[in-house]
Amino acid sequence: MxxxxxxxxxxxxxxxxxxxxxxxxxxxxxxxxxxxxxxxxxxxxxxxxxxxxLGAWQKTQVARHQDRPHFADYVAGLIEDFVPLAGDRNFAEDAAIVGGLGRFRGRAVMVMGHEKGRTTESRLKHNFGMAKPEGYRKAIRLMRMADRFRLPVITLVDTAGAYPGVQAEERGQAEAIARAIDCCLDIRVPLVAAIVGEGGSGGAVALAAANRVLMFEHAIYSVISPEGCAAILWNDGSKAQDAAEALRVTAEDLLKLKVVDEIVKEPIGGAHRDPTRAIAALGDALEANLRGLLGQEPGSLREARRRKFLDMGSYGL
Missing domain, CATH: 4.10.860 (DNA Excision Repair, Uvrb; Chain A)
Structure with missing residues (x-):
């Protein structure tokens, strides 16, 4: 139903x-x-x-819809011969971020992304897509592996944010996120990221500091959730709708601000109404953007990626 x-x-x-x-x-x-x-x-x-x-708050609701495609759905629809790679080789495996090797339309790639889970059991297993430090350290390990073997990297972002628990903070959550962002900016292979649902705070940027950042039409991408913003600014969670509008979380706003590079159209009614078409549309966009990066020199790829993010918000200063 x-x-x-x-x-x-x-x-x-x-x-x-x-x-x-x-x-x-x-x-x-x-x-x-x-x-x-x-x-x-x-x-x-x-x-x-x-x-x-749709307004910003309505798009937020669509981005969180329980029937939107998840990472596992994108892998099933776009990646052949997927081999998951687990663990950060330091502390533990974090199922909030899933990654591995596979073939995307005939080309070997490293693909990783947030997995929220769909059933109660799987949501608990994947911690609702909110990664702990070991998740980001696993992402770093996989990106370094891709860099070593000259494999393009594809990341799919769908998280409310990094896990805010005490244990995560004790194990260096902020440091792990910072090092993941640094790794994104340092590797010398093409990196294409797609915001497919929620792109929340540093938990999203840790996988999205890419050469090309794509964003689904009804996805959201923000430094904080609308509810968190409302709680901080007004001490009133009921003002989340006002916060969503003020944060400019929509794909249209972020394209104008040059935070994202391309909007991927969704089927009418959102990706949750026709997941197969949505997955195919994202696949076409990923392929087109990867094709434009593959011929570039490794040093140029890294320099362009770094310059892109350093230039954000500079306004000529």
Whole structure:
């Protein structure tokens, strides 16, 4: 059964009525076939109109939708011969970040990303996609391996942020994130990142300091979650909607600010309505961007990546 967001209630009502009429038509009542077609057209128009005018808070809800594709879905749809590589060789395995070797459209790559999990059991296993220091240290290990063997790196970002627990802080959370960002900026192979859901704080940047940063149309990317921002600024979590607007978390805003390089269109109604098409669209965008980087010299790739992030927010100073 499809899960609807709060702003989708009018669409939900129409689609429920369509389902009832379709059952009648399938059972032999052809007299209402024309009414069914009209109602389906109306629902499609309303869905398109609704998603054409989403605000920042509504996009936040879409980015967090439980039915959006997860890292495992992208690997299944885009990566052949995937071999997962576990552990940071220092403390432990962190399932919040999954990575490994595989073939992307015929080319060997290193791919990694956040995995939130879908069921209660898997969400707990993957800690809702919130990585601990060992997760970022594993990412560093895999990026260094890719650099050694001259393999392009693809990262898929979908996290509310790094895990804020006491144990993570004791094991050097901030240091691990900083070193992951430094590693992104240091490797000499092409690095393409995609914000596929939530891009939260340093937990996202640790995998997204890339040559090219792609972002799904209804994903979000921000220094802090809207709820966290509202709690800090107003001491009132109910102001999360205001915070989302002020933070400029949407793909359109971030493209204008040159924080991301390209917006990947989603199927009408969001990636959760048609995951197969969404995954294919991301695959096409990743392929096009990788192709443009593969012929560049290793030193040029690294220098361009560093310059790109150093130039952010400089405004000519």
């Amino acid at each position: 499809r899960s609807y967001l709060e702003f989708e209630k009018p669409i939900a009502e129409l689609e429920a009525k369509i389902a009832e009429l379709r059952q009648l038509v399938d059972s032999g009542n052809t007299d209402i076939a024309e009414d069914l077609e009209k109602l389906e057209a109306k629902a499609a128009q309303q869905l398109q109109a609704t998603y054409a005018r």
